[in-house]
Amino acid sequence: MTKPTISDQTVHPPEVMIGAISRLLRDGEWVATGTLSPIPAAAALLAKMTHAPRMTTLIYGDPDFRLSEGFHELFALAQQGKIDVFFLSGVQIDKGGSINLSMLGDYDRPTVRLPGGAGSSMLSALVRRVIIFTTSHNRRLFVPKVDFVNATAADDAPWRRGGLSHVVTPLCVMAFDGTKKEIILESLFPGVSLEEVIRNTGFDLCIGERTIPTVNPLTDESLAILRGPVQERMRLIYPQFAASVWGS
């Protein structure tokens, strides 16, 4: 029996995103994940078990991540500058990298009212790098301008340490260009065409004359670790997500 390889088995879209986010994380960083963030949590675990063994993971919901007092400690750590990377998502993300977690439509008469921005405004400014992850990629999500700004990608607040680094979607990886202050396309996932990304994004991705590479973020080795020890940890932390990706 030879070991199965990526080419002869189905790689699920969340696994590709986990691989891509994992590759954005660096050894030695303090990486924190908040609520409802199974893909970033798996990515942090995968990075730690592959190229970033000295990474510190602070995964909300992980039985091994213990706090002495409460969830507000995680905010305190970010305010102190101890968190290098945090993950956010949104119902709308715009070309300037602003995210909306509050509502759609007019604020006083919204079509959809959402739970709100939580700590996103503070966290996006006080961690060194923010990675946005989304579980879909369409023009309702990636809009020219968000209806409501909860967190900005970059601004001149005196407390700001960093800002938006990358956006990872089921189709591609986008980067935040700190000079132009806008989101640009960086790479495509295998099987995804450039045309598909353009068609599903509501703003210009600054492709110009650039050739956008197709990057498979997973190797046979990293996929085996993802489906082995990472999956095992994820079954404790995010059992429903684990069952949806890897079966029950």
Added chain:
Amino acid sequence: MGLQAGVHNLPFIPVLGFMHSDLMKVRRDLKTVRDPYSGNEYVVVLPIIPDVAIIHAARGSRSGEITTDATRNDRLLAMAARKTIAVVEELVEPEAVLPRRQEVFVASVHIDAVVLAPNGAHPTACPGIYETDAAHIREYVAASKDEQGFAAYMEKYIFGPADHDRYLEVANFRGGKQS
């Protein structure tokens, strides 16, 4: 940060962030002040001081000491509120109120009443003892879509059952055991 200000009864507290968000346009309680030390502008918020906080805890004693989940901010909430009611899964002797893994201790000075209600957090979770009843939550969400469905839900689970034990029977919830 509002709760932190509430714990110490501060008039307001500076927060980091918010300055460039649209919350500044719609939340009239968010104001800015100049830091007298650095000269920088900061957003400030009012303290949060609940009249009553109700927290669900793993165990407590008759004298009001409790242990509760460390992944929430319940200790902060209990310390900030004027009155705090702790609903506990289990009543134990004071010396047995020791925090376990992922739990914190809350001193009795912050607790005004202890209510014994095993499985009292249902359909949400009491971490370490029982999980969220996802099927029940889905039923609730589906029932909430229209007035009629919601009224039926309320009758079946809230107004119908004579007490909490009957409620748990109707909800078909056997609950968790202390591990």
